[in-house]
Amino acid sequence: MNFKKLGISDNIYNVLMKNGINEPTPVQEQSIGLIMNGSDVIAQAATGTGKTLAFLLPIFEQISPNNNFVQGLIISPTRELAIQITEEANKLSQGKDINILAAYGGKDVSSQIKKLKGSIHLVIATPGRLIDHLMRKTVDLSKLNTLVLDEADEMLFMGFKNDIETIMKFMPKKRQMLCFSATMDSQVKKLAYRYMNDPCVVTIQKEEKLTLDNIKQEVVETTDRHKQDTLCSVLNEDNPFMAIIFCRTKVRVDKLEEGLHQRGYNCAKLHSDIQQSKRERIMKSFRNSDIQYLIATDVAARGLDVSGVTHIYNYDIPETVESYVHRIGRTGRAGEEGYTCLFIDPKNQKMLEEIEKTIKMRISKRQLNQ
Known part of the structure; x- marks a missing residue:
């Protein structure tokens, strides 16, 4: 056709x-x-x-x-x-x-x-x-x-x-x-x-199945207190070309962006409280690969198509399975390989089980190099 x-x-x-x-x-x-x-x-x-x-x-x-x-x-x-x-x-x-x-x-x-x-x-x-x-x-x-x-x-x-x-x-x-x-x-x-x-x-x-087949999915177990340190360990190991890091709320995005910025990571944040003209500038920079890490709420998970995103990090577990699928769908596009990592603490176990049940696979646990 x-x-x-x-x-x-x-x-x-x-x-x-x-x-x-x-x-x-x-x-x-x-x-x-x-x-x-x-x-x-x-x-x-x-x-x-x-x-x-x-x-x-x-x-x-x-x-x-x-x-x-x-x-x-x-x-x-x-x-x-x-x-x-x-x-x-x-x-x-x-x-x-x-x-x-x-x-x-x-x-x-x-x-x-x-x-x-x-x-x-x-x-x-x-x-x-x-x-x-x-x-x-x-x-x-x-x-x-x-x-x-x-x-x-x-x-x-x-x-x-x-x-x-x-x-x-x-x-x-x-x-x-x-x-x-x-x-x-x-x-x-x-x-x-x-x-x-x-x-x-x-x-x-x-x-839908094909999209998920191209994406390697892993889980990292941590606690909320140590989550930022754990994320940084993963980022240092992976050093991705372009990545999106998803947080649950705007406040969490702000806090994480400040923390990563202080540690010297090339990052920017995206959520609905940021002025529209600035959001457009950030997205343009990200599309041009001038920003390595985009830290965002789910607003960015909806339909955004940025070629070159190699890694997705779910800093906070999403509230629904649909959100998880939307988020990880930012990578592994057009037949390319993608990687996603989900950070969970013990209270997230039920949601993780729901995700695994829906996508019909067990997500393997990632062990960090100490």
């Missing part, structure tokens, strides 16, 4: 070739035709399997540049993910003259509003900033054709449910809706069905 057989036009096909994207991934192969036919789609596939292009390509094909109204809307749970989708969309716009507005917090509202006075065809937004625009009447969704919820499990279930309900009131009843996510439990599906019209379900099971 190639992109032309899926109905992708020559101009956009040429942009894909120029960017080294020659063949559709399974989620693209199964979703694009359904979306082009106008079906509502729920698509579940592991992180790093090409979900972003699976919805962007058909949206680009369906948008008419001659119609000066918002035809496509993509909502993402985090600014970082919105930026990442916008970057992909901007690449595709070389093949079709489509005006894109990225609407997320931290950007100057007035300049966004000014840009909106021109014709905007596609909006990529976080819920809060989009609602702000809708209330100001600076975004009109009344003629919208296609709505995408990216990371739909988080959008529908983890704190954005009310926002989504508010946004839905501003768009036509008759529109196409697409939900894309790495995980999709039955409760989330139930919520999605409320808004969707007889959706087609695309599930790429094997990809």
Whole structure:
């Protein structure tokens, strides 16, 4: 199967070739035709399997540049993910003259509003900033054709449910809706069905397994008091090219970043209290490999695609198995090998057992060189 057989036009096909994207991934192969036919789609596939292009390509094909109204809307749970989708969309716009507005917090509202006075065809937004625009009447969704919820499990279930309900009131009843996510439990599906019209379900099971197969997973037993010292011992042994270290809270991120900085590690922190412009600078530096260690909350685990991340360190055990899978999915991408290390103290044993049960494997214990 190639992109032309899926109905992708020559101009956009040429942009894909120029960017080294020659063949559709399974989620693209199964979703694009359904979306082009106008079906509502729920698509579940592991992180790093090409979900972003699976919805962007058909949206680009369906948008008419001659119609000066918002035809496509993509909502993402985090600014970082919105930026990442916008970057992909901007690449595709070389093949079709489509005006894109990225609407997320931290950007100057007035300049966004000014840009909106021109014709905007596609909006990529976080819920809060989009609602702000809708209330100001600076975004009109009344003629919208296609709505995408990216990371739909988080959008529908983890704190954005009310926002989504508010946004839905501003768009036509008759529109196409697409939900894309790495995980999709039955409760989330139930919520999605409320808004969707007889959706087609695309599930790429094997990809999730393949992603985990590329990742070597280990556990280090420690105590909270000695955790920072233990982490440093591991970092000194591994000396990874690029790594993300995940903490449970913003306070824990701040404390760890301060501790590692004092010990001379090349690190930076990322969480939602950091000013947006600074977050963008940090991510740019990290992508350019100028920062070795990114210390982050789970906000960074959602959909961030940074090539070159070789190691993931779970300084704090995540609160859910899904979070664990999302976190470790930052490495071992595109067939590369990855490594993850989980630091646990005795009280985390139950959560570790739950993780092992879900991923159907025992995570081996790592012994440190003393």
